[in-house]
Amino acid sequence: MSYADLYLTQSPLIISPNNDSAPIASIFGVPFDSTHSYKPGCRFGPDVIRDAFNNIEIFEPDFGVDLETVNIQDLGNIQHTVVATEMLNMVEKTTKELQKNKNQLIILGGEHLLTYGTYMSFPKETGYVVFDAHYDLRDEYADIKLSHAAYLRRIVEKRGAENLIHVGARAYVKEELEFLREHNIKTITNQQIRDGDGPKLLNQMTEDFDSVYTSIDLDVLDPAFAPGVGNPESIGITSRELYDMITSLQERNIVSADIVELNPSFDNGSTASLAAKMISTIIAMNHAKQS
Secondary structure (H helix, E strand, O other): OOHHHHHEOOOOOOOOOOOOOOEEEEEEEEOOOOOOOOOOOHHHHHHHHHHHHOOOOOEEOOOOEEHHHOEEEEEEEEOOOOOHHHHHHHHHHHHHHHHOOOOEEEEEEOOOOHHHHHHHHOOOOOEEEEEOOEOOOOOOEOOEOOOOOOHHHHHHHHHOOOOEEEEOOOEOOHHHHHHHHHOOOEEEOHHHHHOOOHHHHHHHHOOOOOOEEEEEEHHHEOOOOOOOEOOOOOOOEOHHHHHHHHHOOOOOOEEEEEEEOEOHHHOOOHHHHHHHHHHHHHHHHHHHHHO
16 A cells, blocks of 8 residues: 555545546645644645636646646645644655656645655755745744744754755744854845846756755735735735746756645635646646656
């Protein structure tokens, strides 16, 4: 029995019009938010993102790709647990196993802690690009080290920061800034994005990555564009700015991406729709490059 059979609910909700061909991307969800510190409810995010994906247009004219004609494989959700170590164990084993299929892997959150299990399952040289209003570099939060507010520090402690790029931070504490400077973590600031330099900088900073893992914490966006998140922060970036930075990676080999921190309880539908658009864009970019 595979880990996918053991840990995934096998209840796919994304409708793929073409199930006859080999899948170009595989998707699974992680309904976990047990370490959340402000507005819990992100565990309901994966299925709401799926519903939005099923109801947006997935023809991507910018890349000449019609996702209606390809197979996108939805494997369902990881079994629900409230224990962080159990979630990370299931996520890590499932991610490692699914990598063998060589499909692009998309993970739906859930809170950002899940990325500690997914990204760490990829080879160390895999580039990591994270879009987030927060650095998530605290040593611990509420006396918890395995926290959504500390996951990135755990990654740096194990792998270093050489292949890490953080984009869009605007809310952090002094401890995190000191850790970031001590470890020379590369960043693209909120101000650089507002100045219009985000896409160019991101393209330049990822030139040497043979493969990229992209993590999108939806709170990187201003709440005017993404109200449905667990930890909203004002004065954020726009949806167009995020899209332009994502598409600046179109020549990169994006092996995996996660979309995290959608909280449907506070959404009006716009956040879920944007999350679905990011998934469609990332899959279409990768498919266009390989076609």
